[in-house]
Amino acid sequence: MPEPFDKEYAVQAMFSSIARFYDLNNTLLSLGLHHRWKKTVVRMMAISNGHRVLDVGAGTADLSLLACDQVGADGAVVAVDLNAAMLLVGKEKAERLGRRICFAVGNAQQMPVQSGYFDVALTGFCIRNVSDIDLSLREIYRSLKPGGRFACLEFSHPTHRLFRKLYDFYSFTLLPKIGTWVSKDPTGVYQYLPDSIRRFPDQKEFARRIEAAGFRHLTYRNLSGGIVAIHTGAK
C-alpha cells in the first residue's frame, strides 16, 4: 500500500492529467449512466430553497450544478476539491450555465469550511480516492448542522455473481484501454480506477464506517446492479 502522501500525490497527478477529458470519459465509460446516478443522489437529498450544500471532491462540479438548481437564490453551494484543474473545468461550466457556486481548493480531510454550517453534504466518486476515508467522513460530519444530511455516491460491488464477472471483464480490460486512449493519459489513471474500486469497502462495510464517523439513520441503495451505491446518513 502506498503511504498516504504518495497516494494523494499520485491521485492528484492523475486528475490533473485528465481534467479536460474527465466529463467526456465519464459519459463514454459509463454509457451516460453517471448523469442518472448523479440526478438520483441529488433527488434523494430533497434539497430545497435556501439550503446550504457542500460538494466534497466536487471535481468538474456536476453534483454542485444539480444542487444549484434546487437551492434557489437564498441558498448556497460550495464545491471543495484538492485539484485546481478539475475545479477550473467546473467553474467554466458554472459560468457558461450562469450558476453561482463557491469553488474552494481544499482537502476532504481538512476542509476550509465552518463547522455546523451545511444542511446537506454530497460527495460523488471522491471518497475512494482520499488517503484517509474515516478522517474525511468525520470532516463531512463536522461540516453539517445537527440534523444535516449526507449522501455519498461511489463505485461499489455488484451483487450478482455473473454480472460481477462481466463487469470485471469490462472494467479491467476494456475500460483502461478506452479511457487511456481518449485522454492520452500517461499516468495510469484508468488502470488505477478498477483497482481502487476493488479495494473499496463493500456496501455493508462502508455503511459501518460512515456510522463510526458519527452519522445515524444509515441507508444504502444499489444502482445499476451495485456498480455504484448511494449511502446516506444524518447528523
Ligand SMILES: C[S@@+](CC[C@H](N)C(=O)[O-])C[C@H]1O[C@@H](n2cnc3c(N)ncnc32)[C@H](O)[C@@H]1O
Ligand atoms: C472521480 S472525481 C469525482 C468528481 C465529481 N465529484 C464527480 O462526481 O464527477 C474525484 C475527485 O475527488 C478529488 N479528490 C481526491 N482526493 C481528494 C481529497 N483528499 N480532497 C479533496 N478532493 C479530493 C479529485 O481531485 C477529483 O476531482
